[in-house]
Structures are given as structure tokens and as C-alpha cells.
Amino acid sequence: MRGSDVRDEIxxxxxxxxxxxxxxxxxxxPVKDHRGDxxxxxxxxxxxxxxxxTFKTSVPGLGKPLQLMLxxxxxxxxxxLAQQAQRKPPPSDVNRRA
Incomplete structure (x- = not known):
């Protein structure tokens, strides 16, 4: 992983x-254990x-500013996401690549 890479895992x-x-x-x-739903x-x-x-931070007092930014x-x-969904019709089989 390079210095500025962000990795998401489903x-x-x-x-x-x-x-x-x-x-x-x-x-x-200073963000750890980030999970999204x-x-x-x-x-x-x-x-x-x-x-x-949800996430954790290792820097005291930084939780609220990070929360606002995120x-x-x-x-x-x-x-x-909503704008893109309005532009494109849904695929005929959304489970095709699951």
C-alpha cells in the first residue's frame, strides 16, 4: 500500500x-476500525x-472533528450515489455479479 492509498474491503x-x-x-x-453500512x-x-x-481514533479529542469531516x-x-441511480436504469439482473 502506498502512503496515500485508501482500501475498502466488502x-x-x-x-x-x-x-x-x-x-x-x-x-x-488517526482513524482505525472504520466500518460502513x-x-x-x-x-x-x-x-x-x-x-x-463507525471508527476509532488514537488521538484524544479528535473524534468529533473527524466525525464531522466523515x-x-x-x-x-x-x-x-442517488444522482447516479437516477441516471441509469437498474441492471436486469442485479445479482449477476454477486
């Missing part, structure tokens, strides 16, 4: 409604995306 889920992953960040990031629920007028994440990132990623 650890579970059920296509197309749930995706669970862990993230490994470069050594200089993305759930997509079908609604009458669209879908509801619920994206949660929350901002997740909001942007969820918005991009």
Missing part, C-alpha cells in the same frame, strides 16, 4: 439493498439511502 451485504465494508486508511490517518430501501416515490459508519464526506457520496 465484508457483507445483500445486493442491491445492503453493502457492508471496512476501510483501511494510510498510516498517517449502506442500506437502500425502496419507497413508493423512490429510495431511501441510509449510510452509517459525515460531510458520506453526505456527498450518498448524494452522488
Amino acid at each position: 465484508i457483507g451485504g445483500s445486493r442491491p439493498h445492503h453493502h457492508a465494508y471496512t476501510t483501511t486508511l494510510p498510516g498517517f490517518w 449502506i442500506s437502500i430501501a425502496e419507497l413508493a416515490n423512490g429510495s431511501l439511502i441510509t449510510w452509517t459508519a 459525515r460531510s464526506l458520506i453526505v456527498r457520496l450518498a448524494a452522488a
